Amino acid sequence: MKIWSHFRFDKKERSGIFFLLLLILIVQGIYLASGFLFPVKEKEVKEEELNAFRARIDSFRHRERKHDTIYPFNPNYLSDHKAYMLGMNVAEIDRLYAYRQTGGFVRSASEFAEVTGIPDSLLRKIAPYFRFPDFAKKQRSKRPDRSGRAAAQSRAIQDLNRATARDLRSVSGVGEKLSGRIVKYRDLLGGFFLDEQLYEVYGLDSVTVQRIMEQFRVVESPAVEKLDINSASRKDLASLVYLSWEEAGKIIVYRSAVDKIKSIDELRKIEDFPDEKIDRIKLYLTTQ
Incomplete structure (x- = not known):
């Protein structure tokens, strides 16, 4: 059986194949040419619509600024949400609530700091907005004995x-x-x-x-061997409960820059280092 016998066409069949190929080429040509002859126009944005959109964005920004505004308040009646928005952590909020539940009433910014244990940086930020009633200034503090x-x-x-x-x-x-x-x-x-x-x-x-x-x-303090902050490795520092791996790395970088850390309080100079942790890590670190 000869293979070429399958590719033999008469005159009509050859004409049909020719016109089919021609039709395919014409359709392809029309499709490609349409992109040049009839380009898709981008939707034009009217100036009025653009200004309206900008006005909406400005209104949202204004709402955000308004939301961040701190209004005068009595710190004895702080809600969980407001205290959190001011920057207080859960432990500090709980201390305030525990004190209020015993019948205590905060009468000054310094007393608020003593009760809650908030850092000085946060106290300086929110203290100007404290408002205490007149009787609180006249009455003697009835704060309960916290010493036990x-x-x-x-x-x-x-x-x-x-x-x-x-x-x-x-x-x-x-x-x-x-x-x-x-x-x-x-x-x-x-x-x-x-x-x-x-x-x-x-x-x-x-x-x-x-x-x-x-x-x-705590009747007897534990016999804990303090780490020397000037010689401890990053791994040793991160082993402390109060320090993360990232915070330990910041201490190492700062130590290298100043050659020697003379006081644990120097850590306050480290950018974004949490001040509230310093009083705790003092218990476990030494500068020797």
């Missing part, structure tokens, strides 16, 4: 660093999970230096912390 001496008189205070999970469960509101978290966090720190470090335990609200401190306090 009254509780100590009624019952023996136990050492928080020696308390077992079972001991802690004797406090109302502290169950198996919370007592376990307290012990675990204490071990992670190497021991509590301050009673207030209880506020850092996940899941502990301020009311429960107050109950714990009625029975347990």
